Structure formats: C-alpha cells, structure tokens
Amino acid sequence: MIKRIAILIAALLAFPAQALANDLEGVWALKIDDAVIFLFELDQAEDGTWGGRWTRPAEFGTNGAVFARMSGSTTLEAAGGAEREGAVRLVFRERGQSNVFQFEQTGEHQVRMTYVDTPLEPFPLIRVPPGTAIGPFEDGRIYDRDNAVIEEPYVEPAPAPESETFEDVEASDLAEESAALDERDEPTDDSGLGDDFLSDLDAEPAAVEADPVEDVLSGDEMTEERACADLQGETPPSVAELDDLWGDDYEQIGSGLDIREYTLSNGDTARVTILGERIYVNRCGAEG
Structure with a gap:
C-alpha cells in the first residue's frame, strides 16, 4: 500500500x-x-x-x-x-x-x-x-x-481573421476575376527563379541526419580544406592569400592586435597574428 x-x-x-x-x-x-x-x-x-x-x-x-x-x-x-x-x-x-x-x-x-x-x-x-x-x-x-525581467503579463495574439469562403464571393466578382485572367499575357521569365534553382530539382536528395546536434558539433561542415601545411614553406602566404585559401571563418582573439584562430579540417586549430601584410604563426596543430 x-x-x-x-x-x-x-x-x-x-x-x-x-x-x-x-x-x-x-x-x-x-x-x-x-x-x-x-x-x-x-x-x-x-x-x-x-x-x-x-x-x-x-x-x-x-x-x-x-x-x-x-x-x-x-x-x-x-x-x-x-x-x-x-x-x-x-x-x-x-x-x-x-x-x-x-x-x-x-x-x-x-x-x-x-x-x-x-x-x-x-x-x-x-x-x-x-x-x-x-x-x-x-x-x-x-x-x-x-x-532582467522575470515576469510580465502576456496577452495571447488575436487569431487571424477567417478567410473568405466560396459562398461569400459574389458571382460578379468571379466573373471579373475570370475576365482578368483571360486578358493576361503569357508568363514571363521575371518570376525570380533562375536556371540554377530549377537544376536543383534534379539533384539527389540529401541524406537525413540521425542526430543534427551531434553532426553540427562535430565540425564536419567546414567548407574550406585547411591544414597546417598551408602555413609552412619558405614563403608563408600573404594575408590576401590566406583569406582566399581559408575564407573569413575564424574567431578573433582578444583586442588590439589582429589575432585569428582557425579550425582546421581535421579538428586542430591554427592561431596566427596579422601585422600589416605579414602572417606570424603562433601555433598550429592539436591543442595541448
């Protein structure tokens, strides 16, 4: 019991x-x-x-x-x-x-x-x-x-007005609408949907992600291929070359100096300092 x-x-x-x-x-x-x-x-x-x-x-x-x-x-x-x-x-x-x-x-x-x-x-x-x-x-x-406000009266928004039913439409209104449709020109190409949009209809459907949260957190959606090798060599890339290579997807660190932290394709990080047109690599690789 x-x-x-x-x-x-x-x-x-x-x-x-x-x-x-x-x-x-x-x-x-x-x-x-x-x-x-x-x-x-x-x-x-x-x-x-x-x-x-x-x-x-x-x-x-x-x-x-x-x-x-x-x-x-x-x-x-x-x-x-x-x-x-x-x-x-x-x-x-x-x-x-x-x-x-x-x-x-x-x-x-x-x-x-x-x-x-x-x-x-x-x-x-x-x-x-x-x-x-x-x-x-x-x-x-x-x-x-x-x-911060922790409590405030809430008023439910008024429901949208009901749409007009077929019975509410006068016969004369239907006749005028029909006449207007008959007088329309042939459709033009000004609809705003270009060839690129239409071509997407033939593309294979994207696979359904089982867990969108974990997929997002994994960092697999990086669009640029990034690796430490891009910063190495006798002549490091210029600022413009780095922007073309890695894009503008980085985190600004601190304030004052232009210090950027990039996430690499393999999940490592690269931190660089920008002085004028020159790039100085603070570190690149796995955090440790």
Missing part, C-alpha cells in the same frame, strides 16, 4: 514538469529593463524534432553580466535541436563556432536559458508575442542582467 502511494505521489509531482516541457514552443525574450536583448523562437515539428531562431544585436559587447554597445539586428537559424529530459537544446553555428543553448520552462510564461559549456549563470526568459523586435537600445547605456 505504501509503495502504491509513493508511486502516485511521484506521478503527481512529475506531471507539472512534463506539462511545462510540452509548452516550450513560442517566442522567448531576454529583457533587461525596457530593452529586449535576445529573442529565441522555438518550434517543434510533427516528428518531434526541434528547431528555432536566435535574434540578437548585430553588434554588442558583453561579459555575461552586463550588455553594452548594442546596435542592429541579426537572426541565426538553429543548425540542430534535441529534447533531453524535458529540456530543449538548440545549436547555432557562426564563424566556425557552435553556441548551444538549453531551455527549461519554469512557469507558465517563464523559461530558464542556459548557455551550455560556459560558466555563465542561467538567464531568465519571458514569453513574448510573435513579431516582437529586439531593443530599443540607448547609446552609452549599460544593461545589467540583474535587472
């Missing part, structure tokens, strides 16, 4: 967490005072997989505790998503780096966002209506995460 009561209590305690986990779809904002700093839009497909978008300032500075020098807006599409024990993780790739965010619902319109594999404390997010924009940002102002 006692065992049955314990099982019942455990089931009752687990129910709210599961109900919240199923309500992570929507738009969530990191809002400090009256400014929206980040927006995360989470979507769940019919097959149960997760995707989403991350909208943030195009330019900003932060140490995780405060945000400053924010301007513009940019949106990144999630490269992969997965649900683990009621929490959802999304992966965003940018300049060869992966950012992994975990979302756990803590209230009806509240979420805790964790920046995975960083020492930063979780950030509180609130639900906001679709179409919400980031900002507004004031020049010279510093936004402290201690002032």
Whole structure:
C-alpha cells in the first residue's frame, strides 16, 4: 500500500514538469529593463524534432553580466535541436563556432536559458508575442542582467481573421476575376527563379541526419580544406592569400592586435597574428 502511494505521489509531482516541457514552443525574450536583448523562437515539428531562431544585436559587447554597445539586428537559424529530459537544446553555428543553448520552462510564461559549456549563470526568459523586435537600445547605456525581467503579463495574439469562403464571393466578382485572367499575357521569365534553382530539382536528395546536434558539433561542415601545411614553406602566404585559401571563418582573439584562430579540417586549430601584410604563426596543430 505504501509503495502504491509513493508511486502516485511521484506521478503527481512529475506531471507539472512534463506539462511545462510540452509548452516550450513560442517566442522567448531576454529583457533587461525596457530593452529586449535576445529573442529565441522555438518550434517543434510533427516528428518531434526541434528547431528555432536566435535574434540578437548585430553588434554588442558583453561579459555575461552586463550588455553594452548594442546596435542592429541579426537572426541565426538553429543548425540542430534535441529534447533531453524535458529540456530543449538548440545549436547555432557562426564563424566556425557552435553556441548551444538549453531551455527549461519554469512557469507558465517563464523559461530558464542556459548557455551550455560556459560558466555563465542561467538567464531568465519571458514569453513574448510573435513579431516582437529586439531593443530599443540607448547609446552609452549599460544593461545589467540583474535587472532582467522575470515576469510580465502576456496577452495571447488575436487569431487571424477567417478567410473568405466560396459562398461569400459574389458571382460578379468571379466573373471579373475570370475576365482578368483571360486578358493576361503569357508568363514571363521575371518570376525570380533562375536556371540554377530549377537544376536543383534534379539533384539527389540529401541524406537525413540521425542526430543534427551531434553532426553540427562535430565540425564536419567546414567548407574550406585547411591544414597546417598551408602555413609552412619558405614563403608563408600573404594575408590576401590566406583569406582566399581559408575564407573569413575564424574567431578573433582578444583586442588590439589582429589575432585569428582557425579550425582546421581535421579538428586542430591554427592561431596566427596579422601585422600589416605579414602572417606570424603562433601555433598550429592539436591543442595541448
């Protein structure tokens, strides 16, 4: 009897967490005072997989505790998503780096966002209506995460108006539309779909990735072939030659000097310093 009561209590305690986990779809904002700093839009497909978008300032500075020098807006599409024990993780790739965010619902319109594999404390997010924009940002102002909004009234957006049914259309309107269609010229090539787009229809379909999160984190999607041998030899490449060879997918290290860190095709890293038109190799190979 006692065992049955314990099982019942455990089931009752687990129910709210599961109900919240199923309500992570929507738009969530990191809002400090009256400014929206980040927006995360989470979507769940019919097959149960997760995707989403991350909208943030195009330019900003932060140490995780405060945000400053924010301007513009940019949106990144999630490269992969997965649900683990009621929490959802999304992966965003940018300049060869992966950012992994975990979302756990803590209230009806509240979420805790964790920046995975960083020492930063979780950030509180609130639900906001679709179409919400980031900002507004004031020049010279510093936004402290201690002032993050943790609760705010949420108003469900009004449903879209129902589309007009066939019975609502007057016969005269149908006649006018039919006459207009008869007078149209033959279709032109101004549709915006070029030969390149049409040729893609004959391409073999891409293989389905079993685990998009792990595939993204593996770094197998690098477009340039990069190796330490590219930096060796009697005459190292110039800055322009390196840009042509490896592209602009690198991480800027520190400030002041132009120090770049590239991820090589085999997973190793190369760190170089740019002085004028010359390249100085700090290190190249496996980190150790």
